[in-house]
Amino acid sequence: MTRLVTFGVVLIALVIAISFDKYKNVPVSNEQFDIIKKEASHKAHLQELKELEEKRLALLNPVKEEEAAVEEGPLVVLDTPQLVHGSELYKACVVCHGKKGDGKKSQNAPKIGGQMAWYIEKQLVDMKSEARVNKVMMPYLKKLEGNDFKDLAAYISKLPW
Ligand code: HEC
Incomplete structure (x- = not known):
């Protein structure tokens, strides 16, 4: 019986001694306490x-x-009388096509800024003669005549695409 108890005590002491040894060898890092690095x-x-x-x-x-x-x-350098006149006329178009001529979804109005001048002029002339029907633009087209189409087209084609 005594032998068994002695054996038990020695075994426990041995286990404790080994675990102390292991504990001692765990490397301690100061990194997580380095306040300057943390900051x-x-x-x-x-x-x-x-x-x-x-x-x-x-x-x-x-x-x-x-x-x-x-x-x-200014969006366009108005260096010719044609462009000055075109920019004046274009003010009526801004409500639907926008200042930069980039169109407005709410008005179903397409982007026209930077489009080729001959195409814009042809559309305007065709719309006025109703070869191309555009009811919403008609009141505005009625006021246009003579060189107005060319001047408007010149100005619009100069807007950034
Ligand atoms: C009330 C709104 C409105 C106003 C104001 C208006 N437009 Fe339009 N415009 C439209 C709509 C909508 C279309 C598209 C018509 C269609 O689908 O055929 C259009 C189409 C055009 C097109 C043809 C574009 C293409 O790619 O075929 C040109 C060019 C044009 N407009 C120029 C003008 C000019 C210049 C003015 C000013 C004098 C003007 N518009 C004023 C609504 C407007």
């Missing part, structure tokens, strides 16, 4: 979040940039 990585993380937020806002408000670009200068 730096936290700052980098905040910076990353800030950049992402800026990107998100830029995606949400692309219109603002576009408006700013339009205000930079």
Whole structure:
């Protein structure tokens, strides 16, 4: 009996001694207690979040940039009397085709800015003679005559495509 108890005690002591030894050999890293490193990585993380937020806002408000670009200068350099006259006439078309001639879905009006001048002129002449029927544009076409078609076409073709 005593022998058995002694054997048991020795065995337990041995197990404890071995596990202490193992514990001693576990490498201790100070990395997770390095406050300076932690702060730096936290700052980098905040910076990353800030950049992402800026990107998100830029995606949400692309219109603002576009408006700013339009205000930079005239869309077309009006260096001939024809272009000056065309730009005056085009003011009536802006409601449907837009300032830049890029069309409006709400009006079913197609993009015409930058289209070839001869094509625009032909469409306008055809619409007025009703070879091409366009009821919504008719009231505006009635006011056009003579060189108006050519002048309008010249101006519209100069708008950015
Ligand atoms: C009330 C809205 C409206 C106004 C104002 C208007 N248009 Fe249009 N325009 C349209 C619609 C809608 C069409 C498409 C018609 C169709 O489907 O045939 C069109 C088509 C055209 C086309 C033919 C485009 C193509 O690719 O075939 C030209 C060119 C054009 N418009 C020029 C003008 C000009 C120049 C003015 C100003 C004098 C003007 N429009 C004013 C609504 C308008």
